[in-house]
Amino acid sequence: MSIYPPLLRHLVFPTFDLTRGTKVMRRMGELERSQHYPLERLEEIQKKRLVAILEHAYNTVPYYHSVFKERGLKPGDIRNTKDLEKLPPLTKDIIKERGAELMSTSSRDAPIRQQTGGSTGEPMGFYVTKHMLSYGSAARYRSWGWAHFRLGEKQAILWGSSFDIKKHKKARSQLKHVLWRRMMMDCFSLTEETLREYAEALARFKPRLLRGYASPMYLLSQYVLEKGIDLEIPIIFSTAENLYDFQRESIEKAFNGEVFDGYGGRETSLVAQECKAHEGYHLSVENVVLETVNEQNEQLKDRTGKFLITDLHNHAMPFIRYDVGDAGEWSEKGCSCGITLPLLKKIHGRVHHFIVTEENNFIPGEFFPHLMKDAKGVHQFQVVQEKQGHIDLFIVKKPGYTEDSILALLKNIDTYGHLDVDIKYVGEIEVPPSGKTLFTISKVPVKFT
Numbered sequence: 001m002s003i004y005p006p007l008l009r010h011l012v013f014p015t016f017d018l019t020r021g022t023k024v025m026r027r028m029g030e031l032e033r034s035q036h037y038p039l040e041r042l043e044e045i046q047k048k049r050l051v052a053i054l055e056h057a058y059n060t061v062p063y064y065h066s067v068f069k070e071r072g073l074k075p076g077d078i079r080n081t082k083d084l085e086k087l088p089p090l091t092k093d094i095i096k097e098r099g100a101e102l103m104s105t106s107s108r109d110a111p112i113r114q115q116t117g118g119s120t121g122e123p124m125g126f127y128v129t130k131h132m133l134s135y136g137s138a139a140r141y142r143s144w145g146w147a148h149f150r151l152g153e154k155q156a157i158l159w160g161s162s163f164d165i166k167k168h169k170k171a172r173s174q175l176k177h178v179l180w181r182r183m184m185m186d187c188f189s190l191t192e193e194t195l196r197e198y199a200e201a202l203a204r205f206k207p208r209l210l211r212g213y214a215s216p217m218y219l220l221s222q223y224v225l226e227k228g229i230d231l232e233i234p235i236i237f238s239t240a241e242n243l244y245d246f247q248r249e250s251i252e253k254a255f256n257g258e259v260f261d262g263y264g265g266r267e268t269s270l271v272a273q274e275c276k277a278h279e280g281y282h283l284s285v286e287n288v289v290l291e292t293v294n295e296q297n298e299q300l301k302d303r304t305g306k307f308l309i310t311d312l313h314n315h316a317m318p319f320i321r322y323d324v325g326d327a328g329e330w331s332e333k334g335c336s337c338g339i340t341l342p343l344l345k346k347i348h349g350r351v352h353h354f355i356v357t358e359e360n361n362f363i364p365g366e367f368f369p370h371l372m373k374d375a376k377g378v379h380q381f382q383v384v385q386e387k388q389g390h391i392d393l394f395i396v397k398k399p400g401y402t403e404d405s406i407l408a409l410l411k412n413i414d415t416y417g418h419l420d421v422d423i424k425y426v427g428e429i430e431v432p433p434s435g436k437t438l439f440t441i442s443k444v445p446v447k448f449t
């Protein structure tokens with residue numbers, strides 16, 4: 001057995017923590033213990049943290065102070081997760097319009113700015129803390145252990161690259177990849193040529209783990225199967241998108257491995273992931289309260305509902321009943337694997353399509369929120385493809401918009417292939433009956449030559 005994983009966990013990672021001021025390894029130890037606590041004890045921890053963050057929000061966050069006041073509430077009126085119904089959901093619009101009022105006037109951690117393309121195509125800025133990031137990363141690494149993957153074993157990542165990484169950052173992340181034993185593959189750059197290169201690189205590198213968005217991994221698996229390439233990757237983590245059964249089957253067959261689907265969030269330290277038993281997604285209840293609610297924001301336990309997420313660790317900008325734009329349902333059963341964290345049965349609404357360029361390159365739907373997150377003056381957007389090599393970009397403008405800045409951003413597409421873009425301004429983006437707006441819709445099928 002390689003000595004690198006223990007070395008990484010006990011020396012390299014603690015050094016990262018020390019230099020960055022995070023506590024990922026300590027939190028991971030903590031979470032690895034609590035995942036076996038009786039459910040009542042987990043609920044007790046969650047409740048204590050909930051009460052504390054609400055008190056903090058009431059005392060130090062102007063927005064929440066007025067929300068409580070308007071309803072005649074004191075923090076003591078919310079003693080458990082059921083009581084959360086007394087508070088309104090936090091929407092992306094509220095964050096965009098009243099972001100400054102959502103900041104705590106006395107957070108024990110410095111706020112760190114983050115930006116998301118938003119899963120429904122609405123770019124949004126927000127703040128997190130090192131304390132919260134530590135818990136989020138720790139929960140993610142803990143969930144990797146459920147698949148019997150140890151930090152420090154080789155992993156390959158099929159992921160979106162950043163457009164604007166500075167040179168020094170690039171060098172630093174290269175070093176990190178070496179220490180982590182990670183091989184990176186850009187999932188925005190998918191052509192038959194790169195798919196072949198990735199398959200060959202995987203055969204040489206022999207990772208124990210492959211992780212990435214579901215649809216690019218599915219595409220790669222289709223290529224590997226069609227070309228009869230022999231690969232063995234025992235563990236595969238799929239995330240950020242709905243994973244369909246046919247995709248899971250294809251990925252497992254192509255890589256001769258086992259797929260573990262996961263769900264997380266940038267705005268919260270939410271992590272839910274499958275374990276070896278594959279009976280659902282274990283939810284990290286030490287980090288978040290997840291409610292499934294109806295349109296009136298009342299809690300549902302027994303059928304599919306919209307997710308509202310309360311983060312228990314972000315003291316700089318508390319997210320309470322945050323409407324993340326996804327939906328799902330709880331499992332009524334505990335898991336046979338022995339981990340006591342509650343299970344989500346299904347997660348809905350993370351659907352993305354491929355955009356096909358003129359030269360038959362495949363750009364995953366995840367590309368566009370990544371691109372548009374830097375767009376100024378864009379309230380909402382949607383990409384629709386009716387024919388190969390062409391897209392319609394629908395934009396709902398807001399003050400500060402300039403077409404020049406969008407055209408400059410769109411130039412980034414050229415790296416991945418040729419697309420004619422028609423920009424169309426609309427008053428709103430239509431919400432389909434599912435309630436979840438897709439930001440990328442393609443009617444063009446993927447075909448290998």
Ligand SMILES: [Zn+2]
Pocket residue numbers: 275276277278279282335336337338339
């Ligand atoms: Zn389990």
